[in-house]
Amino acid sequence: MAKVYNWQLGREMEYPYAGGDRERQFAAVFNINRCIACQTCTMACKSTWTHYPGQELMFWNNVETKPYGGYPRSWDAKLLEMQETLDPGGQNWAGTGQADVRSPYGRFDGKTIFETANGTSERVTGYLPDDDEWKAPNNGEDHGTKMGPDGAKLPVHQGWFFYLQRICNHCSYPACLAACPRNAIYKRKEDGIVLIDQERCRGYRKCVAACPYKKSMYRPTTRTSEKCIACYPRIEGQDPISDGVPMETRCMASCIGKIRMQGLVQVEADATWTHDPRNPIYYMVHVEKVALPLYPQFGTQPNIYYIPPRWAPREYLRQMFGPGVDAAIEKYANPSRELLALLQLFRATREVIFAFDVIPGPVAQTLNVGGRSRTIYDDTVVGYDAKGREVARVKVVEPVVTRPGSINSI
Amino acid sequence: MRTTHADDDTRTGGRARRWRRRLGLVATVAVVGAVAHIAGFQPAVSQLATVNAYKADADPGMDPSGGPWARIPGVAVPMTAQATTYPFGGDAIPAVDVRALHYNGQLFVRVEWPDSSVNDSTFGTTLFADAAAVQFPAATGSKVPALCMGQADTGVNIWQWRADTEAGVPQTLPEEDPDGVADHYPITDDLGYPARYVGNPFDSTGAAQNLVAEGFGTLTATPEHPVNAAGVHDGNRWAVVFSRAFPSPGEGQPNLTEGTKTDIAVAAWNGQHQDRNGQKSVSQFVSLDIGDEPVPPDRTPWIVILLVGGLFVGVIASVVVWRITP
Numbered sequence: 001m002a003k004v005y006n007w008q009l010g011r012e013m014e015y016p017y018a019g020g021d022r023e024r025q026f027a028a029v030f031n032i033n034r035c036i037a038c039q040t041c042t043m044a045c046k047s048t049w050t051h052y053p054g055q056e057l058m059f060w061n062n063v064e065t066k067p068y069g070g071y072p073r074s075w076d077a078k079l080l081e082m083q084e085t086l087d088p089g090g091q092n093w094a095g096t097g098q099a100d101v102r103s104p105y106g107r108f109d110g111k112t113i114f115e116t117a118n119g120t121s122e123r124v125t126g127y128l129p130d131d132d133e134w135k136a137p138n139n140g141e142d143h144g145t146k147m148g149p150d151g152a153k154l155p156v157h158q159g160w161f162f163y164l165q166r167i168c169n170h171c172s173y174p175a176c177l178a179a180c181p182r183n184a185i186y187k188r189k190e191d192g193i194v195l196i197d198q199e200r201c202r203g204y205r206k207c208v209a210a211c212p213y214k215k216s217m218y219r220p221t222t223r224t225s226e227k228c229i230a231c232y233p234r235i236e237g238q239d240p241i242s243d244g245v246p247m248e249t250r251c252m253a254s255c256i257g258k259i260r261m262q263g264l265v266q267v268e269a270d271a272t273w274t275h276d277p278r279n280p281i282y283y284m285v286h287v288e289k290v291a292l293p294l295y296p297q298f299g300t301q302p303n304i305y306y307i308p309p310r311w312a313p314r315e316y317l318r319q320m321f322g323p324g325v326d327a328a329i330e331k332y333a334n335p336s337r338e339l340l341a342l343l344q345l346f347r348a349t350r351e352v353i354f355a356f357d358v359i360p361g362p363v364a365q366t367l368n369v370g371g372r373s374r375t376i377y378d379d380t381v382v383g384y385d386a387k388g389r390e391v392a393r394v395k396v397v398e399p400v401v402t403r404p405g406s407i408n409s410i
Numbered sequence: 411m412r413t414t415h416a417d418d419d420t421r422t423g424g425r426a427r428r429w430r431r432r433l434g435l436v437a438t439v440a441v442v443g444a445v446a447h448i449a450g451f452q453p454a455v456s457q458l459a460t461v462n463a464y465k466a467d468a469d470p471g472m473d474p475s476g477g478p479w480a481r482i483p484g485v486a487v488p489m490t491a492q493a494t495t496y497p498f499g500g501d502a503i504p505a506v507d508v509r510a511l512h513y514n515g516q517l518f519v520r521v522e523w524p525d526s527s528v529n530d531s532t533f534g535t536t537l538f539a540d541a542a543a544v545q546f547p548a549a550t551g552s553k554v555p556a557l558c559m560g561q562a563d564t565g566v567n568i569w570q571w572r573a574d575t576e577a578g579v580p581q582t583l584p585e586e587d588p589d590g591v592a593d594h595y596p597i598t599d600d601l602g603y604p605a606r607y608v609g610n611p612f613d614s615t616g617a618a619q620n621l622v623a624e625g626f627g628t629l630t631a632t633p634e635h636p637v638n639a640a641g642v643h644d645g646n647r648w649a650v651v652f653s654r655a656f657p658s659p660g661e662g663q664p665n666l667t668e669g670t671k672t673d674i675a676v677a678a679w680n681g682q683h684q685d686r687n688g689q690k691s692v693s694q695f696v697s698l699d700i701g702d703e704p705v706p707p708d709r710t711p712w713i714v715i716l717l718v719g720g721l722f723v724g725v726i727a728s729v730v731v732w733r734i735t736p
Contacts, residue, residue, distance in 0.1 A: 056590065
């Protein structure tokens with residue numbers, strides 16, 4: 001085991017491989033507050049990559065309803081329970097964040113899925129779901145719950161639920177890669193995308209068992225495992241309409257709820273992010289800290305970041321997104337001028353936005369929110385592609401357009 | 411102490427019974443020994459570290475259950491759970507029976523091992539296949555490579571048979587799962603099967619794979635498919651025959667001929683135990699001698715005659731002894 005630095009945990013951790021060459025990392029921010037679970041992202045992915053025989057139960061992108069939903073069933077609860085069993089009472093966060101890119105959420109004092117596997121015959125703690133567990137990708141849809149002293153229980157519609165949008169996290173320290181005895185999984189230095197080499201894979205399913213997010217899936221018609229490929233031809237700018245610059249993935253670009261923004265961030269050799277506050281993903285993750293990783297305590301340093309839902313119990317959210325939840329929700333509920341402007345850039349263009357600027361505008365409105373006075377400015381946010389060209393320009397106040405009566409026909 | 415006639419009779423009768431038992435035992439041992447010798451059965455691997463590849467005078471085919479295999483001495487090669495590298499484990503199949511022969515420039519190796527369950531489908535995330543493999547040094551006459559996948563300067567050649575690949579390639583969920591439903595497959599070209607598109611050997615109909623390796627994690631299928639394999643399960647045991655033509659098909663694969671002395675190791679996987687990859691039972695290398703000794707002739711009729719004759723002699727002898735004993 002090598003020692004690597006995991007900034008989401010604020011400490012070094014053990015991983016089978018030392019860090020390699022890294023240039024950029026695929027990353028995205030998903031705003032849970034905006035999602036309506038229309039599954040357009042799911043179908044965009046399905047109709048592009050997984051509609052062939054043997055991929056019937058395979059959803060590289062899925063949207064599940066928390067707390068009951070899970071694809072595969074109870075994937076997170078099962079692993080959390082395993083981790084707690086292997087490190088009883090120890091899965092805790094401690095220390096205070098140093099408010100820098102090396103430990104923004106403090107320090108995790110528990111054990112990662114690599115560390116709980118120490119002394120076992122496996123490299124990673126995990127489990128292999130059976131086919132029944134994959135058969136209901138939207139199980140528990142819209143089942144609300146209410147947190148009581150014994151946790152969350154039915155009956156429904158007394159409390160809360162939220163949608164969780166999931167794709168492969170293209171982790172900085174992928175558990176799938178760590179577990180593969182074939183060296184068939186690799187992480188690209190140019191964009192951090194994690195891929196399974198379909199020529200080398202021999203279907204051992206160690207990656208399926210190891211991935212804590214269960215985003216490596218077995219395909220029985222080829223006897224190999226497959227996973228989200230981050231639409232890499234689009235990320236490479238190979239799409240004919242991309243003009244050579246990276247385009248967002250199909251699931252991102254199809255999001256009608258405008259909840260997703262995808263980016264590429266510069267990374268250092270130790271997988272920390274290079275200071276770049278003009279990059280929208282960097283800005284939301286490291287400057288505002290409004291977007292948080294999913295189950296960072298598993299230790300893979302996942303790269304999909306979530307703006308947590310404002311209405312769900314904080315205790316539940318802290319377990320899911322770490323100790324940064326309270327500050328993130330506060331930032332989202334009372335955003336800065338820059339953040340409010342940046343949130344308007346979501347889905348404003350299909351090109352990956354590498355930089356953004358905010359052009360100050362006049363006061364649009366003064367509000368009283370939760371007893372606090374807030375001023376909304378009609379700022380303008382501008383997004384730039386990989387070549388520095390302007391690809392989006394949006395104002396905070398959405399312009400009102402009145403349809404002329406002449407076209408108001410049914 | 412005075413004894414009675416009755417006591418003498420009792421003592422005399424006891425001696426006679428002991429005599430008859432001894433004679434019966436000797437006769438039985440003699441018959442069993444003769445049958446075992448003629449059948450060519452040789453028990454312990456500790457006394458037999460060499461698998462002799464006998465020269466056949468007819469094509470043995472790929473059926474592991476018939477032909478000349480019953481006439482070839484089986485070498486019991488002990489197995490242990492793989493404990494050298496991740497992923498460890500295996501169902502610890504205690505031993506495999508290994509036999510070999512050659513015919514017309516083709517080597518045949520037969521491996522048989524106990525397995526009460528047939529696992530020949532991998533159409534499910536938690537389903538794993540029964541399998542077996544034989545491993546040879548990449549080059550004969552050189553130093554013996556590391557047992558586990560060889561090393562950088564001394565590779566290995568592995569022939570693997572899998573029950574699921576022999577059973578064929580499953581096609582769609584509805585075909586495999588009675589509860590499976592799929593509305594429509596809009597496209598079914600090879601582009602939608604990346605593994606097939608790039609030539610992954612698991613996505614093929616062949617039961618055998620020919621692989622080369624030079625260390626852990628380097629196992630690679632060769633582009634050519636020179637190895638055949640076929641397996642039969644009799645309810646309690648798998649028997650698998652591998653075969654390949656003598657000449658080396660390519661780099662990393664041994665060139666064989668009559669007179670070749672090399673090494674062979676065996677691995678077996680129990681799919682019921684979720685064995686795969688390093689989770690397997692493995693043997694050490696044992697010698698493989700491709701010689702000119704012919705396959706022993708079929709002595710089944712003689713065995714039957716000897717058995718019947720032996721039993722007849724035994725019965726007669728017992729009757730005679732019983733008669734002449736006072």
